Amino acid sequence: MKENEEIIHTLEKLSGTLNPARREVSVILAAGHGKRIKSERSKMLHEIWGKPSVTRVSIAAAAGLESDNQIIVLGKKALDVARALGKRKNRVFVYQAAQNGTGDAVRTALDYGRMKNFKGSVYIFPGDMGLLSEHAVSEFKTRFAENKCDMLVMTGRYEGKSGENYYGRIVKSRESGEVIEIKEHKDILAMEIGSVYRTNFRGTEETFRREELLDIREFNTGVYAIRIDALKKNLPSLKPNNVQKEIYITDLIKIFNDTGLRVCASAVTNNSLVEAFNVKSVLRKMEATFRAMVYDTLKDIVSIDDAEDFYIAEETVERIVELDGRYKVLDIRVGKGAYIGPDVEVNRGLFVGRNAIITGNVRTGLNVRIDEGAMLSTYQDQTIEIGDETHIYRGNVLQGSIRIGKGVRIETGVRITGSSESPVIVGDNVQIKGMTYIFGSVIENDILIEHSILKKRHVERVTKKDGSIQPVKYLLPYPEGLDSIRDL
Numbered sequence: 005m006k007e008n009e010e011i012i013h014t015l016e017k018l019s020g021t022l023n024p025a026r027r028e029v030s031v032i033l034a035a036g037h038g039k040r041i042k043s044e045r046s047k048m049l050h051e052i053w054g055k056p057s058v059t060r061v062s063i064a065a066a067a068g069l070e071s072d073n074q075i076i077v078l079g080k081k082a083l084d085v086a087r088a089l090g091k092r093k094n095r096v097f098v099y100q101a102a103q104n105g106t107g108d109a110v111r112t113a114l115d116y117g118r119m120k121n122f123k124g125s126v127y128i129f130p131g132d133m134g135l136l137s138e139h140a141v142s143e144f145k146t147r148f149a150e151n152k153c154d155m156l157v158m159t160g161r162y163e164g165k166s167g168e169n170y171y172g173r174i175v176k177s178r179e180s181g182e183v184i185e186i187k188e189h190k191d192i193l194a195m196e197i198g199s200v201y202r203t204n205f206r207g208t209e210e211t212f213r214r215e216e217l218l219d220i221r222e223f224n225t226g227v228y229a230i231r232i233d234a235l236k237k238n239l240p241s242l243k244p245n246n247v248q249k250e251i252y253i254t255d256l257i258k259i260f261n262d263t264g265l266r267v268c269a270s271a272v273t274n275n276s277l278v279e280a281f282n283v284k285s286v287l288r289k290m291e292a293t294f295r296a297m298v299y300d301t302l303k304d305i306v307s308i309d310d311a312e313d314f315y316i317a318e319e320t321v322e323r324i325v326e327l328d329g330r331y332k333v334l335d336i337r338v339g340k341g342a343y344i345g346p347d348v349e350v351n352r353g354l355f356v357g358r359n360a361i362i363t364g365n366v367r368t369g370l371n372v373r374i375d376e377g378a379m380l381s382t383y384q385d386q387t388i389e390i391g392d393e394t395h396i397y398r399g400n401v402l403q404g405s406i407r408i409g410k411g412v413r414i415e416t417g418v419r420i421t422g423s424s425e426s427p428v429i430v431g432d433n434v435q436i437k438g439m440t441y442i443f444g445s446v447i448e449n450d451i452l453i454e455h456s457i458l459k460k461r462h463v464e465r466v467t468k469k470d471g472s473i474q475p476v477k478y479l480l481p482y483p484e485g486l487d488s489i490r491d492l
Contacts, residue, residue: 029073034077152266155256158272191246235256301321320350334353339358363382365388379401402421453479
């Protein structure tokens with residue numbers, strides 16, 4: 005009990021407050037740990053294209069609803085998930101101590117004090133639906149407004165073998181086509197083979213054979229829009245009358261129908277956007293789906309060597325698309341296995357070689373070449389700036405605050421590190437080669453540096469009598485520890 009109190013206290017510190025001026029609030033169900041994912045990390049924190057699934061759902065819900073009002077329901081690994089999402093003005097974290105089903109999770113969300121006076125609509129999303137898009141949410145919101153329903157269910161269509169469909173089935177009236185209820189897969193399997201399911205829909209008995217229920221293709225995505233008054237009034241009526249002995253939010257549909265409220269369904273146009281994961285194989289499939297969407301966006305703008313093996317963060321993708329709108333030709337090429345992070349500002353003529361990694365605040369000039377296996381990275385407050393026509397050879401490592409001029413050649417075997425207090429500044433037309441390490445130094449234009457270690461040095465451009473520039477070679481610090489070494 006004390007542990008729960010500490011969790012709740014920490015979540016309150018990480019929470020903001022809801023905006024009473026907004027008519028929409030999203031409730032994101034992120035309490036489940038996910039036993040089948042077989043990981044110590046919360047299922048919600050498994051990443052899809054560089055971002056935790058729950059983060060992607062949070063962003064899509066807020067953008068699509070045009071409302072930052074958000075309640076995140078947490079359970080297992082609650083503090084890990086809350087800290088990963090971070091504090092935001094109109095986002096609240098609540099704690100579901102025992103996972104008793106989606107209905108109980110929504111009840112926990114509505115227990116938040118500010119919801120007592122909330123007037124509007126509640127939108128419910130699973131936290132593991134990491135491909136959900138802003139557009140899909142916006143379209144769902146529009147349909148809820150147009151259909152004048154008390155509850156709207158987002159549905160998909162299952163295209164695989166019915167025996168592999170583990171989603172809840174959308175059961176509709178044979179006459180009107182209206183939604184009668186959602187029948188969970190496990191509850192259908194619990195029926196006797198050949199048995200008939202009978203239910204009353206507005207005074208008429210509707211019957212469905214077990215096999216018919218299993219063959220229903222329209223499935224429940226777990227996304228709902230519900231008018232708050234109807235939700236508050238009927239939520240207490242939910243009972244754990246199912247195989248799992250849990251409180252299902254889907255049971256509201258029958259309750260709504262029995263009390264004269266209207267329930268509608270809204271089918272998505274792209275099933276991949278509403279896929280959720282319970283196992284690693286599905287997570288990998290979702291990652292592949294996102295990669296395919298990124299490739300489809302860039303395939304006629306950028307040359308990508310391997311459509312199935314690359315990473316370009318979506319923020320960088322947006323900048324590339326914007327760049328394409330300004331120039332006729334980009335001539336950007338990305339090698340197999342290359343990784344380009346969200347804060348990288350690419351430019352025309354960029355070449356990123358096989359398995360090269362670029363992360364952090366990196367800005368490239370025109371016609372920059374970063375070869376195979378090179379690694380460029382910064383911390384939050386640092387920047388790497390690379391001038392036009394610069395070539396960074398394979399396997400080199402550049403980290404921290406670094407400014408590189410134009411026409412620089414950094415050949416294989418070089419490591420450059422700059423701290424925030426001691427950045428590295430490399431002038432134009434510099435050549436660095438051999439087993440060289442540079443930290444916190446300033447190097448003037450046109451100098452050749454080879455097989456040297458430079459720590460907090462200023463390397464001046466010195467012209468010899470013959471007009472050539474004095475190179476710096478084999479500049480090493482005095483050796484230490486020679487007294488610890490002896491011949492064998």
